[in-house]
Amino acid sequence: MPTQFTSQDKQFMQMALDLAVRGQFTTTPNPNVGCILVKNGEVIGQGYHHKAGEPHAEVMALRDAEQRGNDVQGATAYVTLEPCSHFGRTPPCALGLINAKVGKVIASMTDPNPQVAGCGLKMLSEAGIESAVGLLQEKAEAINKGFLKRMRTGLPFVRLKLAMSLDGRTAMASGESKWITGTEARADVQAERAKASAILSTSATVLADDPGLNIRWQQLPEKVRSVYPENSVRQPVRVILDRQHKVPFSAQIFQIPSPVWLVSNSARNEKFTKNLPHLTEILLPENMQNPLLSLMRELGQRQIDTLWVEAGATFAGALIEADLIDELILYIAPKLLGSDARGLCHLPHLTRLVDAPQWKLHSMTQIGQDVKLVYSREYKETE
Amino acid sequence: MPTQFTSQDKQFMQMALDLAVRGQFTTTPNPNVGCILVKNGEVIGQGYHHKAGEPHAEVMALRDAEQRGNDVQGATAYVTLEPCSHFGRTPPCALGLINAKVGKVIASMTDPNPQVAGCGLKMLSEAGIESAVGLLQEKAEAINKGFLKRMRTGLPFVRLKLAMSLDGRTAMASGESKWITGTEARADVQAERAKASAILSTSATVLADDPGLNIRWQQLPEKVRSVYPENSVRQPVRVILDRQHKVPFSAQIFQIPSPVWLVSNSARNEKFTKNLPHLTEILLPENMQNPLLSLMRELGQRQIDTLWVEAGATFAGALIEADLIDELILYIAPKLLGSDARGLCHLPHLTRLVDAPQWKLHSMTQIGQDVKLVYSREYKETE
Numbered sequence: 001m002p003t004q005f006t007s008q009d010k011q012f013m014q015m016a017l018d019l020a021v022r023g024q025f026t027t028t029p030n031p032n033v034g035c036i037l038v039k040n041g042e043v044i045g046q047g048y049h050h051k052a053g054e055p056h057a058e059v060m061a062l063r064d065a066e067q068r069g070n071d072v073q074g075a076t077a078y079v080t081l082e083p084c085s086h087f088g089r090t091p092p093c094a095l096g097l098i099n100a101k102v103g104k105v106i107a108s109m110t111d112p113n114p115q116v117a118g119c120g121l122k123m124l125s126e127a128g129i130e131s132a133v134g135l136l137q138e139k140a141e142a143i144n145k146g147f148l149k150r151m152r153t154g155l156p157f158v159r160l161k162l163a164m165s166l167d168g169r170t171a172m173a174s175g176e177s178k179w180i181t182g183t184e185a186r187a188d189v190q191a192e193r194a195k196a197s198a199i200l201s202t203s204a205t206v207l208a209d210d211p212g213l214n215i216r217w218q219q220l221p222e223k224v225r226s227v228y229p230e231n232s233v234r235q236p237v238r239v240i241l242d243r244q245h246k247v248p249f250s251a252q253i254f255q256i257p258s259p260v261w262l263v264s265n266s267a268r269n270e271k272f273t274k275n276l277p278h279l280t281e282i283l284l285p286e287n288m289q290n291p292l293l294s295l296m297r298e299l300g301q302r303q304i305d306t307l308w309v310e311a312g313a314t315f316a317g318a319l320i321e322a323d324l325i326d327e328l329i330l331y332i333a334p335k336l337l338g339s340d341a342r343g344l345c346h347l348p349h350l351t352r353l354v355d356a357p358q359w360k361l362h363s364m365t366q367i368g369q370d371v372k373l374v375y376s377r378e379y380k381e382t383e
Numbered sequence: 384m385p386t387q388f389t390s391q392d393k394q395f396m397q398m399a400l401d402l403a404v405r406g407q408f409t410t411t412p413n414p415n416v417g418c419i420l421v422k423n424g425e426v427i428g429q430g431y432h433h434k435a436g437e438p439h440a441e442v443m444a445l446r447d448a449e450q451r452g453n454d455v456q457g458a459t460a461y462v463t464l465e466p467c468s469h470f471g472r473t474p475p476c477a478l479g480l481i482n483a484k485v486g487k488v489i490a491s492m493t494d495p496n497p498q499v500a501g502c503g504l505k506m507l508s509e510a511g512i513e514s515a516v517g518l519l520q521e522k523a524e525a526i527n528k529g530f531l532k533r534m535r536t537g538l539p540f541v542r543l544k545l546a547m548s549l550d551g552r553t554a555m556a557s558g559e560s561k562w563i564t565g566t567e568a569r570a571d572v573q574a575e576r577a578k579a580s581a582i583l584s585t586s587a588t589v590l591a592d593d594p595g596l597n598i599r600w601q602q603l604p605e606k607v608r609s610v611y612p613e614n615s616v617r618q619p620v621r622v623i624l625d626r627q628h629k630v631p632f633s634a635q636i637f638q639i640p641s642p643v644w645l646v647s648n649s650a651r652n653e654k655f656t657k658n659l660p661h662l663t664e665i666l667l668p669e670n671m672q673n674p675l676l677s678l679m680r681e682l683g684q685r686q687i688d689t690l691w692v693e694a695g696a697t698f699a700g701a702l703i704e705a706d707l708i709d710e711l712i713l714y715i716a717p718k719l720l721g722s723d724a725r726g727l728c729h730l731p732h733l734t735r736l737v738d739a740p741q742w743k744l745h746s747m748t749q750i751g752q753d754v755k756l757v758y759s760r761e762y763k764e765t766e
Contacts, residue, residue, distance in 0.1 A: 168552065168727065172734060334742040334743060338729060338733045339696060339728065339729045339730070344719075345722065346722045347720070347722070348723065353560070353561075359719070361717060373715075
C-alpha cells in the first residue's frame with residue numbers, strides 16, 4: 001500500500017522544494033536539494049545545497065537547527081531527494097540524519113542512479129529510522145531535469161533556444177537579424193543561460209556573431225538579480241563545435257576568463273593553445289556513426305547536467321534530426337519577415353508530414369512584447 | 384466632470400454586455416447590443432438584439448419587463464450602445480424608452496457614426512430623461528470591432544487566419560499539408576468563421592483545396608453548439624477573389640445554398656451564372672492603384688462588418704503589405720517542418736528589418752495541442 005501523506009506533509013515538502021530551487025544557478029553538477037526539519041508541527045531547521053563542494057541540504061538544515069538552539073531528536077526531515085549514502089566530498093547525509101537522531105525522513109524521490117537507489121533510505125531503516133518516499137515526486141523531478149537525465153542515461157538534458165518572427169524567420173535574406181526579440185526576452189535568455197551547466201554553440205555562430213556566450217549579470221532579469229548576487233555568478237562552460245579549427249584566437253569567447261571547450265577531431269597546435277588557460281580541447285574520433293550523440297555522451301561524462309544550445313538553423317536542424325533535443329525554447333517576436341527571410345531550422349531529410357518531429361507544449365508566457373513557448377519532445381508510440 | 388459610476392452600475396452593464404454577445408453569430412450587419420432594466424436595485428427586464436430585422440435590445444428588454452408584469456416607469460436602462468434615434472426597419476429605441484417612461488439611461492458608448500453620435504441621448508434629454516455615457520466603454524468597443532470599424536471608416540475589420548508549424552511552415556515542399564493543426568483548432572476556426580460577416584479567399588485556394596468555406600454546425604466547439612442551435616445558423620457570405628475567372632462551376636462553394644460573391648474586373652458569361660442563384664458578381668474597375676483597398680471599400684458598402692480571411696501565402700502577404708489586416712490569428716501546431724517546407728506569407732518587397740510590420744499580442748490560448756495567438760496591428764509613431 002502506498003504511503004499516505006497529509007496535507008501538512010505536502011506543505012513542508014513544498015517549502016523544501018522552494019528552498020531547493022535557490023540553488024538552481026550554482027549546484028551543477030550536483031542536484032538542487034532542499035531540507036526542512038519539523039518538530040511538533042514547527043519548522044526547527046532548514047537548508048539547501050548551495051554549490052558543489054559545499055555541504056548538502058540535510059547538513060545545512062541540521063546546522064541551522066543547531067544555530068537556532070533547537071533539538072532535532074525525534075524531528076521529521078523533509079528532503080527533496082533521498083539522502084546520499086556514499087562518502088564523497090562530504091560524509092553521507094543519511095549518516096548525518098542518523099547521528100542527529102531524527103525520528104522520520106520523508107523524501108520526494110529515490111536516488112536517480114539505479115545502482116544506489118534506495119541505499120540512503122535503507123541505511124536509515126537499518127538505524128531504526130522510519131522513512132517514506134514519493135511525496136511531490138513530479139515537482140522534485142521537474143527541478144532537476146538535467147541531473148536526473150544524466151544519472152539515468154549518461155546524457156545531458158538538452159534545451160534548444162530558438163528566436164524567431166511570427167512567421168518562423170530568424171533574419172532577413174541579407175542576414176540582418178540584430179535584436180529580433182525585445183530586451184525582456186534577451187534578459188530571459190540570460191537567465192536560462194545562467195541555469196545551464198554549459199552553453200553549446202558552433203564555430204559558424206562564433207564566426208558570424210562573435211558572441212561572448214557568458215552571463216552578463218547586469219542583463220539578468222531583476223527578479224534573478226535579487227536572488228543571485230553578482231559576486232556569486234557561475235559562468236557556464238562554453239562548448240563550441242569547431243571541427244575545422246575555424247574559431248580564431250581573437251574570438252570574444254576567449255576574452256572572458258571562464259572555461260571554453262573546443263570540440264573537434266584533432267588537436268590544435270601549441271601556438272594557438274598556450275596562451276589560453278581556460279581552453280580545453282575535446283577530441284572525438286573521426287568517422288563516427290553518430291558524432292552528435294558521441295558529443296553528448298562526452299559532455300555527460302564531463303558532468304554536464306543541462307546543455308543550453310544557441311546556434312544557427314543548420315546545427316539546430318542537425319540536433320533535431322539526431323533526436324537529441326529534450327526541450328525547445330521558442331521566443332516569438334511580434335513581427336512578420338516574409339518567406340524570403342531565413343528559416344528557423346534546416347531539416348533536409350524531412351519530406352513527409354508524418355515524419356515531422358512532434359512536440360508537446362509545456363508552457364507559454366508573454367515576455368515583454370514577445371511570446372515564449374516551451375515544448376518537450378513528444379515520442380509517438382510507434383517510435 | 385466625468386460621470387461617476389457605482390460598482391453596481393458596472394455590474395449591471397457587465398450583465399448587459401454578456402447578453403449582447405449572445406448575438407455574436409447572428410446580428411451582422413447590426414451590432415451586438417444588450418439592455419438591462421433595473422428598478423430599486425432589481426433587474427425587472429432584459430434583452431439583446433438577436434438578428435438583423437428583429438427588434439433591438441431595448442425593445443426586447445421592455446417586452447421582457449412587460450411579460451414579467453413589471454412597471455418600467457422610473458427604471459434605469461443599461462444599454463451597451465447609445466439607443467438609436469432614427470426610423471429604420473424598427474422605430475427608434477430612444478423613443479421606445481421615452482414612451483416607457485424610464486427614469487434614466489446609461490450607455491457604454493455613443494453611436495459610432497460621428498454624424499449621429501449623441502442624437503439618441505439628446506432625444507432622451509429633450510424628453511427630460513437623465514442619461515450618462517462611457518460605462519465599460521472599452522468592453523463595449525471590443526464586442527463590436529467590425530461594426531464600429533465599418534461605421535467609422537467604411538471598411539470591414541479584417542482578420543487573417545494563419546495556421547503553421549512551430550517553424551512557420553504551412554505545408555511540406557511537396558504541398559502536403561492536410562491537418563497540420565488538431566481537431567480542436569479546426570473547431571475553433573469554425574467558431575471564428577461563424578462570427579464573421581464574410582469569409583474571404585482566392586481562386587488559388589479554391590483550385591488547390593476546393594473548400595466549402597461554410598459553417599459546419601457539427602464541427603463547431605461544444606460550447607458554441609450549446610448556445611447556437613443548428614436551425615439558427617447563419618452562413619457568412621463567401622467572397623472569392625477570382626480576377627481571371629478560374630473558379631469552376633463545379634466548385635464546392637457553389638454546392639452550399641448560401642451567398643458567394645465572386646470578385647473580378649469583368650462579368651462572366653450567362654452560361655456560368657444562370658444556374659447559380661446564390662452567386663453575386665462584384666466587378667471592380669481595372670488598373671486601380673490599390674485594388675485590395677477598393678475591394679475592402681466595396682465590402683464595407685455591402686455591409687460586411689468583419690471579414691475572416693483564409694488564403695495562401697501570396698494573398699496573405701499582399702493583404703499585409705497593403706496594411707489591410709486588423710488582426711492576425713495564428714494557430715501554431717507542435718511540429719517542425721524544416722526550412723524546405725512552404726512559408727507562411729510572401730512579403731517580396733520587405734528587405735529591411737526596420738520595415739517589418741509590427742504587431743501587438745492580444746491573447747494567447749492553448750487549444751488542444753496547438754497554440755492560438757491573436758495579434759492586432761501595431762502602428763509605429765513614425766507611420
